[in-house]
């Protein structure tokens with residue numbers, strides 16, 4: 001036997017279960033307990049950039065909406081900087097870049113308002129196209145699923161994006177591209193997430 | 207230009223796989239393609255942070271945070287406490303820990319829970335706190351009851367508390383469940399059994415901690431949480447192929 005390494009093991013993940021709202025969005029579970037719930041204001045009032053709405057539906061392998069999902073988003077600001085001490089760029093006051101959203105219990109539709117992020121410096125000095133980082137948990141999901149949302153009006157940047165370029169099957173890259181539309185004069189991006197099946201969303205092991 | 211230090215990759219054989227047919231709900235919700243492995247960039251290495259003014263000091267006291275003044279939740283009073291560490295065994299200070307749980311009868315305060323055990327008027331079932339300088343956290347609550355669920359006809363969840371934990375990077379984000387030492391339902395639970403290594407189940411089982419009990423008041427369980435650790439050194443960027 002060799003010597004033992006003294007690293008600890010990561011705590012194993014377990015499903016968030018059907019009642020994740022009680023802990024992370026109690027208002028939606030049907031009761032009012034905290035003075036403020038976290039994750040409802042991603043960009044804050046002072047953030048530069050285009051104000052956008054993002055909407056979608058998560059579907060399972062049968063095509064049915066997943067109505068008990070919780071999604072968290074982590075994003076850079078319009079200048080491509082994260083609200084984090086290791087990002088030297090800095091962000092606007094009130095910009096957190098983090099949000100949390102649950103689905104409508106009846107339809108499974110979810111949506112949040114934010115600002116469109118800018119390109120972010122990636123590995124090797126290669127710019128990454130503007131994107132949102134998403135983390136998805138729900139009953140039946142044993143460990144949270146990571147994916148990215150890119151924007152269809154950034155075709156050139158997307159074509160050069162090092163992460164999209166890693167996806168061997170070009171047809172699957174499309175699963176990460178949100179579609180822009182204008183509704184009542186304001187931009188809305190549609191991003192449907194398919195957990196399983198032929199057009200399954202690409203998920204990452206980050 | 208340097209790439210910030212990366213986090214150790216997740217041991218996907220330690221965690222449950224996506225598809226675990228004994229836990230039936232996973233069957234239609236498990237991705238069928240393999241995950242695409244990503245070398246970390248700023249998008250993965252950064253993550254949200256939380257401050258004291260995001261929460262209230264009493265948010266970690268589930269005995270009282272939803273109770274009428276002067277009353278408290280019904281059930282076996284427990285202290286559920288521990289440290290948030292990383293895989294290098296270093297404390298993770300000032301990170302958000304959120305929990306949710308059923309009441310002592312096994313009933314959730316949720317519009318979708320119709321179990322016949324009664325709601326406790328003085329128990330909400332959620333709490334949150336920030337770890338201190340040493341990564342330590344504590345909750346005061348009641349021990350949750352076991353409850354039935356529709357997997358097989360006679361499936362029962364062991365007593366458990368759901369935990370949501372942030373580290374300092376989005377790649378450390380973790381949701382898990384804490385079980386209680388000695389519960390015979392742990393070994394029978396299809397959700398627990400999604401974990402293949404018995405040591406992984408042990409890591410989710412809080413230990414009775416007599417030294418932390420408050421005599422004549424509350425019994426204590428200790429539940430340490432380990433988040434992904436980080437390389438010690440920054441690496442010079444290499445141009446990537448392609």
Ligand SMILES: [Fe+3]
Nearest residue numbers: 017363366368
């Ligand atoms: Fe539960």
